[in-house]
Amino acid sequence: MKALSTDETVQELHRLFAEEVEAAIRYLHLASAVRGVERLFVEPKLREGFHETIQHAEVIARKIRELGSVPQLNLSISLPGESVGAREALETALTFEEAALEAYQDMLRRVEGDVALEEFIRSQIATESEHVGELKQLLAD
Amino acid sequence: MQTWKEFDQNVVTHSAAHHLMAIDDLLHRLGYARVSDIARQLNITRGSVSISLQPLKKAQLVLQDENRHLRLSEQGQALVDAIKTKRLVVQRLLAELFAVPVQQAEIDACKLEHLISNDTARQMISLLRFLDARPQAVAEFLAAWRALDPSCGHEPAECPTCETTCMASKVAE
Numbered sequence: 010m011k012a013l014s015t016d017e018t019v020q021e022l023h024r025l026f027a028e029e030v031e032a033a034i035r036y037l038h039l040a041s042a043v044r045g046v047e048r049l050f051v052e053p054k055l056r057e058g059f060h061e062t063i064q065h066a067e068v069i070a071r072k073i074r075e076l077g078s079v080p081q082l083n084l085s086i087s088l089p090g091e092s093v094g095a096r097e098a099l100e101t102a103l104t105f106e107e108a109a110l111e112a113y114q115d116m117l118r119r120v121e122g123d124v125a126l127e128e129f130i131r132s133q134i135a136t137e138s139e140h141v142g143e144l145k146q147l148l149a150d
Numbered sequence: 151m152q153t154w155k156e157f158d159q160n161v162v163t164h165s166a167a168h169h170l171m172a173i174d175d176l177l178h179r180l181g182y183a184r185v186s187d188i189a190r191q192l193n194i195t196r197g198s199v200s201i202s203l204q205p206l207k208k209a210q211l212v213l214q215d216e217n218r219h220l221r222l223s224e225q226g227q228a229l230v231d232a233i234k235t236k237r238l239v240v241q242r243l244l245a246e247l248f249a250v251p252v253q254q255a256e257i258d259a260c261k262l263e264h265l266i267s268n269d270t271a272r273q274m275i276s277l278l279r280f281l282d283a284r285p286q287a288v289a290e291f292l293a294a295w296r297a298l299d300p301s302c303g304h305e306p307a308e309c310p311t312c313e314t315t316c317m318a319s320k321v322a323e
Contacts, residue, residue: 024195031195085194104204105197108185111218112196115186 012122019078021116022069025133026080028109029066033059035105038088039098047095054147058102058140065133072129096148103144110137167233167264168192169202173212173220174230183220232271237263239274246281247292 013021040055070080093101113134120126162170172191176183185203189196203220206212211226222230237259244255266274281288304319306312 024189028195028197032197035197035201083193086198101201104200108196108200111185 013119015076018120018123018126019073019076021119022073022076023081023083025109025112025116026066026069026073027082027084028105028112029062029069030082031084031086032105032109033062033066034084034086035088036062036102039093039101042088042091042093043095043098044092045094051095051098055098055102058106061136061140065136068133072126099144099148103141103148106137106140106144110134110141113137162229162233162264164261164264165202166206169199169206170211170222170226170230171233173222174227174234177221184218185220188220232268233263235275236266236271239271239278240266242278243274247277 036055036059040052040059043052043055073080113130117127117130117134120130169188169192172188173183176187176191180187185196185199188199192199203212203214206226207214210223211229212220213223213226214220240262241255241259244250244258245252248255250258302309302316302318304316306314306316309316311317
């Protein structure tokens with residue numbers, strides 16, 4: 010596969026940045042919308058997800074700045090003002106976490122050869138995989 | 151159920167219609183459709199696409215194989231075909247009959263395409279067929295209509311259409 014130019018890399022990082030920021034917003038919304046007795050357990054998990062995802066977004070933003078660009082964000086998101094059950098909230102979180110993980114996996118294939126970026130993406134994949142694994146476990150229990 | 155509530159119950163929301171159309175378009179152009187392709191086409195995140203696809207998968211309109219490639223079920227394809235047809239029909243009627251500028255006609259058709267019933271669409275197609283089959287009659291009708299339209303003086307008492315208030319003034323430019 011042809012190596013990405015710096016501009017293309019930045020474009021890809023902008024997409025990842027959007028994935029992370031949007032995921033953080035979704036976590037925040039889910040944490041506020043979750044209802045039912047299991048809320049006591051699930052809400053802190055969702056808030057934890059929010060904080061971790063925002064941190065990921067910051068890491069990506071730093072990477073974009075290192076490449077000489079300013080992070081750019083183009084989101085289109087509308088979240089319903091309806092309560093959500095604990096299981097549904099976790100399933101939703103799993104859906105967007107898996108999407109983010111796939112985005113990093115795709116990016117890894119595209120940056121082959123760029124050792125620094127490869128390492129960075131690998132570490133993100135490891136963290137995202139942990140999130141996905143934890144959510145799957147919660148849903149299986 | 152009250153009609154307005156049906157909009158919320160409809161699995162094919164405006165966003166869902168765009169996801170279905172994007173899958174159809176990608177399948178035609180590339181031969182495959184993945185979440186990442188839809189995200190790029192619609193300029194939204196993969197997370198957003200994945201979440202939007204959930205109800206469509208649940209409704210069996212979209213199917214996903216083990217390689218995570220997406221395709222439309224027979225029902226999904228029929229829905230896309232109907233939406234595309236309705237878009238075209240509304241677009242043509244707005245532009246050709248109502249003289250709405252082409253760009254605005256496209257925008258309005260995009261907003262309506264997934265909301266119009268098949269019964270209504272069939273009647274619209276019938277009207278289109280009339281427009282195409284009887285150009286002379288249509289030209290006369292349009293000329294008579296255009297001649298009347300400027301005569302609206304916003305006076306309900308003198309208007310054969312409005313009762314107590316002027317409808318045209320409610321949808322002013």
